[in-house]
Amino acid sequence: MKNFGIVFILVLLLVLTSGCTPSTYEITGYTGSSINNEIPVPVNAKQLSVTSYSDHPNIQTGIKYELKHIGGEQGLYVPSDYFEKLSEAGWVEVEEERMGNVHYLKKSDTIIAIEIQEDTFEIFEMMQGFNF
Template identity: 40%
Template structure:
């Protein structure tokens, strides 16, 4: 009986030590309106971070931290997230994709999502922006 409790204790300690307190990307957790555009969602568990930008083509922008969102080195776009955007009426402009940068359009509003390892950046482009 002591061995069983010892194993359970070790599993609990190991799990507690592995938890860094950061939320991890989970498509099933859902989504929330972004600070950039309330019709454009971001993963529910993401944490908005302070962010500044100087690109004159950007109307608004924000960074969202979320462990695992882009996979290693941001090489794996969060497909379930992109599917949710599509379900909400945002069409990806696949011909405009540039590496980590993805562009979505809905009702003449263009939003860019930059996917990196453990964070995304969301930008609303100005109406006359070149992208």
């Protein structure tokens, strides 16, 4: 019986400590993206890579960021507060062109695509004259 009590306490502690880990992303503020200063990016997002897509007919440039838990499990969840910030900055989502976890946004003549994944997101600036 004494061993059962010790095991019970250990299991209880394990459950309590694992339940206290953060499972959502946290945004501490925003800054402009290095590929286009008009695109807000969470300050605490870690830039992973910048890519020039000279061989892709529709993409001018892209940048990948890491932000833990941003897309939820398998990138299935839209980070609504981030998209609210994009809207406040003048970016309008072209909802009829959305493809799964890829969102297209437009501001003036500039079109960007944001691909949300689990723990990462990529921003692609589309070529001038891009048509859906």
